[in-house]
Amino acid sequence: MQIEKNIVVSIHYRLTDDNQQEIENSFGDIPMSYLHGHNTMIPGLESELEGKQAGDKLNVTVTPENGYGEYSDGLKQQVPADAFAGLDPEPGMQFTADTDQGPMPVTVVDVNEEFVTVDGNHPFAGQTLHFEVEVVELRDATPTEIEHGHLHGHGDCDHDH
CATH class of the missing domain: 3.10.50.40 (Chitinase A; domain 3)
Structure with a gap:
């Protein structure tokens, strides 16, 4: 076979x-x-x-x-920190985000008081x-x-x- x-x-x-x-x-x-x-x-x-x-x-x-695929800077974005209410996002955490193209896995790459930066590229x-x-x-x-x-x-x- x-x-x-x-x-x-x-x-x-x-x-x-x-x-x-x-x-x-x-x-x-x-x-x-x-x-x-x-x-x-x-x-x-x-x-x-x-x-x-x-x-x-x-x-x-x-x-x-x-x-x-190639790395796309367009798949990296800042999300207001209050969108993660009740969660404590840290770099490396992964979430599924609801996008216009449907659910997309994203990885948290940076966190500050105002924004959480997420990356939708595959690792x-x-x-x-x-x-x-x-x-x-x-x-x-x-x-x-x-x-x-x-x-x-x-x-x-x-x-x-």
Whole structure:
């Protein structure tokens, strides 16, 4: 079996930045699984995994345009501090903001008495990412997973389609 659309792929990976600083590492833990070909993986990594088999190991470099996109200053903004009434925002906290484009995850980057500065960029936006990957396991997706476009754990799907 090889990686292609509608295959559930389980991988171990080590993610580093351009300075070889480790960002994430799944080796020694539970592998990450995803449904191939359904836009649930960054495009640059998914395309490099196409055609691979269980046991394959590879190193992949993903540029921002094939990863989490370029960094956009337009996604950083100051919000009046009183909009966070009852909360105590601190740099690094993440919230989901209601925007004109729908819900958007944002990270608090600065707090002062008047404003809370939030950033809607993905934390890896603008970065070239370096992956060390081992393909651990492959299986056919279930008809429900294919229909819904994502993996299902044990039990029924807990959302509407």
